Each structure stands twice: as C-alpha cells, then as structure tokens.
C-alpha cells in the first residue's frame with residue numbers, strides 16, 4: 311500500500327502501527343520530503359468482502375446442493391463424473 315502525504319503528496323514512510331480491533335488499524339507515517347516533514351495518522355478499516363471466505367462458500371454450496379431435488383442432485387453428480 312502506497313500512502314501519500316496529505317499536505318505535499320510525497321510518498322510517506324509508515325513508522326508505526328496500532329491495531330484497534332480485528333478490522334481497524336492506525337498507521338503513523340512520516341513525509342519523506344525534508345521541506346515538509348509532516349507526520350500523519352491514517353486509519354485502515356475493513357469494509358466488506360468481494361468474495362466470501364472459502365469456508366462460507368463451501369457451506370453455501372453444500373446447502374445449495376442439499377436443497378436440490380433428488381433428480382437434479384443426481385444429474386449434477388453425473389455431470390461431474
């Protein structure tokens with residue numbers, strides 16, 4: 311992840327981090343431009359999944375297959391063989 315200084319838009323160097331929770335982390339970062347030298351704080355937080363975790367996917371597929379009528383379930387199994 312590349313962070314830019316909010317003041318001068320130069321690259322920042324992360325100097326420390328602090329984990330607030332499983333989904334929120336705070337980053338302290340220094341501007342690498344001598345003339346600026348600002349230190350900034352950023353929050354990185356989880357938003358949402360764009361692909362569910364594998365365990366959720368397998369559970370979803372298992373429920374989906376188990377809820378198929380028997381003939382469709384057998385047809386699916388036969389098509390995989």
Ligand SMILES: [Zn+2]
Pocket residue numbers: 315316317318319320341342343346347348
């Ligand atoms: Zn700067």
